Amino acid sequence: MHFLAYILIYPFLWLTSILPFKLLYALSDGLYILLFRVFGYRKKVVSSNLKLVFPEKTEKEIKRITKVFYHHLCDMIVESIKSLSVSEAEMKKRFKFTNVEVVQNIEAQNRSMILMCAHYGSWEWIFILQTYVKSRGNAVYKQLANKYFDKLVKRIRAKYNSYLITTKEIIPTLLEEKKQDIVSINGFVSDQSPRRDKAYHWQDFMGINVPVHTGAEMLAKKLDMAVVFFRVKKVKRGFYECTFETITETPKDFKDYEITDIFLKLVENQINEAPEYYLWTHKRWKHRNKKEAV
Template sequence: MKKTGAFCRSLLHPRYWFTWLGLGILWLLVQLPYPVLMRLGANAGTLSRHFLKRRERITRRNIELCFPGIAESEIERMIAGNFASLGMALAETGIAWFWSDRAVKKLFEVSGMHHLQSAMKQKRGVMVIGVHFMSLELGGRISGLCQPMMAMYRPHNNRAMEWAQTKGRMRSNKAMIDRRDLRGMVHALKKGESVWFAPDQDYGPKGSVFAPLFAVEKAATTNGTFVLSRLANPAMLTIALIRNPDNYGYQLIIDPELENYPHSDEAAAAAYMNKVIESQILRAPEQYLWLHRRFKTRPPGEASLYV
């Protein structure tokens, strides 16, 4: 379990100068008015598509796999929206890390806060299920402003970036938990904490089972939610930050506690959770992180879906 550590002189080593330069530019960028930031971000994301051809292919393939039979014009619309969203996500990261609470609070509305409050009253911990929308960093900041919580994450390999992202994420939350730290997550949940957990990515074959996701019959799905539910018995609900259709402001949507989760069947639990993930993605498909190779892990003997 990690909180922001003290800044140390070793982070000023020349190997980190480009990192600090980039963070400085991001800080300067987010001094601009919000509407200007969103326009610049969308334009930058659209432009990046010309340079991120591999990511464009992955995005297209993921959409084709999940939604077979949709028109080429609809695929193109989703890809274009996804790359525009990618650019806006950079600006949103700067907002999440550098803006004041007062400024951030002007950007969003909340629906379903009573669902989280009701779950917390049970005193058995709350597993907050999230998915990787592009606005994820800002979603963490906003969620913490409503209810400070802990979150699972993957530590950054760059020590300067790790310090900066942890400091930014801790502006409104309690602690970050390494996604490999099962004991830490169980301990936090048993203490009655709310812990954000994202089971929507392909984390490799270890600790995964294959379950349907959209039209893909065998998607490697982490068994983390199943294991945590068995060990800590938390309440479980979903939370998502969705960018408004006009790209101005956000809706933080908290759904009721999940019901009828199959606590005794790992395969059924994975299929159940993927249905939950599908319903979240369909709130705003163009804002989802399709650039990730979601289906890279295949059952033994099956060919890659990205050839």
Template sequence: MKYPALSYYILYVLTYLFALLPLWVIRLKSKLLAGLLYYVLRYRRRVVRDNLTRCFPEKSEKEIGAIERRFYRGFTYQVLSSFKLLTYTPAQLCRHISLEGLDVLEQLRAERHPAILLMMGHYGNWEYFSGSQEMIKGSGLQIYQIYRPLKNTAADRLMHRIRERFGSRGIPKHDVPRELLHLMRAPYPAETPLVIFIADQSPAYAGSYWTTFLGRETAFFNGTEKLSTKFSLPVVYMDVKRTGADSYVGTIELLHHPQETVPSGAVTEAYVRKMEKTILRDPALWLWSHRRWKRPRLPQ
């Protein structure tokens, strides 16, 4: 048991020392890393180019190449700058992220819903928004993030430390229904759970919702919609917009109210349309290296 603990502390110390570097140094390192990944190692170049070409058939090869290079620079900076969450003060964090539309959450909390579900995507610096609990302190809302546990226990423990430093809490992906039920039955005093789902990853075939996304037939998780229906919970969407070189604003919008009667798939479809609009605003900020379309739709 000592060796896993030792590997975690070594990883933590190294990451913390890196996080002490000024942002301009991290930006320089990220550019060097982007060049290495793009030109030398060619990390997922084929996946990124295929995704972009198929989603934007109207764009020229030059335009696709420009988005591609911007993606690699943004992606490497997003990864490296996320470690700064270990050292940011609340004031520093607030210079990088802000929230709008909090009145939507306040109204839903006032309606005394046992929980609120929030859907967003891998867009911009999504890791920064794990610090959003700092923005809503004193609001009576408590953020819970759904995450997929990492196989490496040291890395998994480190990511917990980073994501929960400003007060957010985590729920393993496979424990969501049970933990959500527990939170609704025995909530923490004076806190309404705000459960965040990053819902733009590729799901398994079972229970997938199929629709057209960025011009392509695409499967989506519909677990958030199922939980909303089962427990009569409201669903909100967070639209992320880049406002500076390293700053983002997340705008909360109501996606579904449990008093509304909608057909099956309507909540997931609403999320897809919102997410598509967010991506089209600045495509380079989305996670194009993900094998989003690896599973074709099976014949009915």
């Protein structure tokens, strides 16, 4: 069944990917009508999340953020499909780095690093970073149920020396790389909601007390990796600007969970600047403090 789904859907994805960007975004506009207006995909979740973290905003402001967010979400979907065939030159034109030397300088020290980000702006095209560095790129991801599509996504990333690694694989992979003196850049989208029974640390995020992932910090300390945050700004439709900010090059100097808390604050600042580009369909606050969940 998985193979049948793959051979039926893949041709459509490929044909979509070779469309010029103008037509691609016309397709995105049509997808917006379907997701937002016809099917109302997770509209209750989006509305609930926005009202929870922005109690001071008016209904009109919430509606504006919601509409812009759904347009952006649809753009993200078609841009992900475009990754199948987009050229390196086109990608570099559309996803630019303001200070890639931050990463290059750490790499020059023969240091591996943890690259942290949130579900904000565009994290799909960050793998073009590998064309500016020599290090191997690893990205932690959740394996797709369909093994054929899973292999496809891995193949797309591998074009630029980037490799997708599951949470179960990341620790043995990084230990082996350290043993072999392999320098790597390791991407973590670290704003997900962990299982309540697996939470080691709780912190306020957008004013709500929630459990937070601490794996990136744990690995940074264990393997003495620099920790860098990357902020993505949507300049205009189809164009993004990425800025790096070093959290620390000496992670062992920090108290437990301090690096994680710094990361969360950076994400908060990013969201507050332009909330419409955060992934509001994600149930980020589902395990919030019981007192706040009432």
